[in-house]
Amino acid sequence: MELLDRLFGKGDRAAGYAAALVSVARAEDASARVEDELFAFANAVEQNPKLREALTDRALPVENREALVRDVLGTRAHPLTVAMLSFLIEAGRVRDLRKIVDGFLEIAAATREHAVAEIRTAVPLTDAQRERLERALSQATGRTVDAKVIVDPTVIGGVVARVDDLVFDGSVASRLEDAKQALRS
DSSP: OHHHHHHHOTTOHHHHHHHHHHHHHHHTTOHHHHHHHHHHHHHHHHHOHHHHHHHHOTTSOHHHHHHHHHHHHTTTSOHHHHHHHHHHHHTTOGGGHHHHHHHHHHHHHHHTTEEEEEEEESSOOOHHHHHHHHHHHHHHHTSEEEEEEEEOGGGOSSEEEEETTEEEEOOHHHHHHHHHHHHHO
16 A cells, blocks of 8 residues: 555555556456556557547547557457556546556556666667666666666657666767766866
8 A cells, every 4th residue: 555655645546546457467467468558558648649639538438439449459459458448448547547557567566576667769679678778777776677668759869767766868868968068067
């Protein structure tokens, strides 16, 4: 309960949804895949205003919004991921999707005694690059790290990683800013 209060604040309903989703994913032995898929879907919703509007528009029937999720995810997603998203749509909690998914990831990682790292890069990472980053971040933080990668064209080059409140900025933009500051000095 302490973890939920820290992540969400006391009495936040999103905490209950996140904890319930973790329990279901663990019971179905699909945690890793569902974590990745929910994270990717939440990012897609966040980056696509039309998708977000369609999923949160209560004037649209629930069935239409659920069909939209199935269309977006297709058969690539685990059926549990689709079922969880349908559940959130039916419960009217899609507006809290980012918060619920972030909590889901934090709770799932904490149950494994891991930390979640949000990694932003301009291009997709290979599995080897992702594993190397996880090892480096684990050494830097002293905790085992599970990386969730977001392809973000604004990064330009390099990597920006966030683990809890720690930010590791190895982006080209940050290096250019450091060089600019050095030249001014």
